[in-house]
Amino acid sequence: MDIQVKTQGIHGDQLDALVLGITKDEGTDTFFSIVDQALGGMLSKMFQFKEISCDFKNIQMIYTLGQMGVRRVILLGLGEKGDLNFETLREAASRSIKEALKEKLTKVAMILPGVLEDKGLEAQALVEGALLANYHFSGFHKTKEEKPELSSLTLYCEQEWEAEVKEGAKKGELYARGTCYARDLVNLPGNYLTPSILADKANEIALRHGMEIEVLEKEKMMEYGMGGLLGVNQGSVEPPKLIAIKYKGRKQWDDVLGLVGKGITFDSGGISIKPGAGMDEMKGDMGGAAAVLGALEIIGTLRPAINIVAVIPTTENMPDGNALKPGDVITTMSGKTIEILNTDAEGRLILADGMTYAKKLGADYLVDLATLTGAALIALGTCTTAAITNNEELVENVLESAAEAGELVWRLPAYKQYKEQIKSKIADLKNTGGRNAGTITAGLFVGEFAEETPWVHLDIAGTSWADKADDFSPIGGTGAMVRTLANLALKLENS
């Protein structure tokens, strides 16, 4: 799809729809007047007769009937100007695109409302919102579903903003594409996204952006003593992979950010098997891996001057005669031993080796992402990601990056008292800490493998999958944390 920034053409351009945002206190800037005049003063008359609502996300469609090149003008309520920010604007943009697509209007333009200080950010919000709303997963129907999607997106803006707006639009496009890439991975069924296929996808990304990639096979894992990843893989017929990608944005390989993503391509629970209802959703148990790869897509294009090592341990978690059993004890690459009490607490086992391997490859600080605990859903629901850390500065950077991306993250305590819950009598750790504070104890378990390295854990079990559609996303993968990670990379470049 083609995205354009233009400073003129509003009157004559042949399009399906033109989105015109209107705020309560304003609404009469230059572009408004152009559209108003083209429609013979209809808009100002509608204002006069109080037939226009500027309520936030209110939509009114106006048929131009040949008075303009565009077929419909979509009046998009933006509420009070003072309430608008990157996030609300992005949401409103999404809303308007959803409405356009409902009416099969696919050649769409938006007028930059000019309400934010930073016009680049404003353009990013519009494009990001539009493309996120445009997303749907293709599926596997015999005859392809006919779902309308955007065929072109134009942004009209004042000439003085053109350069900023072009750059912001580009960034919005990249961020949305990275997010939708992650959504696709999460939405792919387990038989279409095995660990081997995930490794192929990672290879494509590395190749596309000239990044170094290494995929460890079982033999190498045995050599390294990766008993966590190998243990979880025991019950599966699909071979495990450990994907490691290096993005080198600096001359020296120092100050390396390690991103570790959980890549369980299907989680049956193993011998501690999950109940049948809803088990299909566990095809999305590689949301952490997807977030990391989605972010790499963005970073590979923006090329910030930082170093990143991305590590993705990936396997299925299945029950068979070879599977891990409750009571088993395994030894991880770090040397630490783990007593398995529940084979469904598998994410932390593969992350253990992922973290150790990221450190081996030079990670100086670590962010891990995982659909780790159902308890995260209980604690924070589906809109907020849980964070746990051992380092104030790093977590501040992550929280700021998330806020700038419009993604919700909330920090949970990491007091040492909680660690009592994961101590084992016969091994260094046990893999469940019981029902209480499940998200915290799982996070602290992973933190044991960060050791002294600054680390932030993001539990996206609630946020990586949407069980109902909203303005931004249909049911299924959301691409949570892709944009936060991309922002983090840009932030660390400047720190």
Ligand code: BES
């Ligand atoms: N992948 C699940 C967590 C999950 C649950 C993700 C719901 C997305 C939605 C994880 O592997 C798991 O099964 N965790 C267990 C841990 C427990 C056995 C300590 C859980 O949360 O029940």
Ligand code: MN
């Ligand atoms: Mn599990």
Ligand code: ZN
């Ligand atoms: Zn899992």
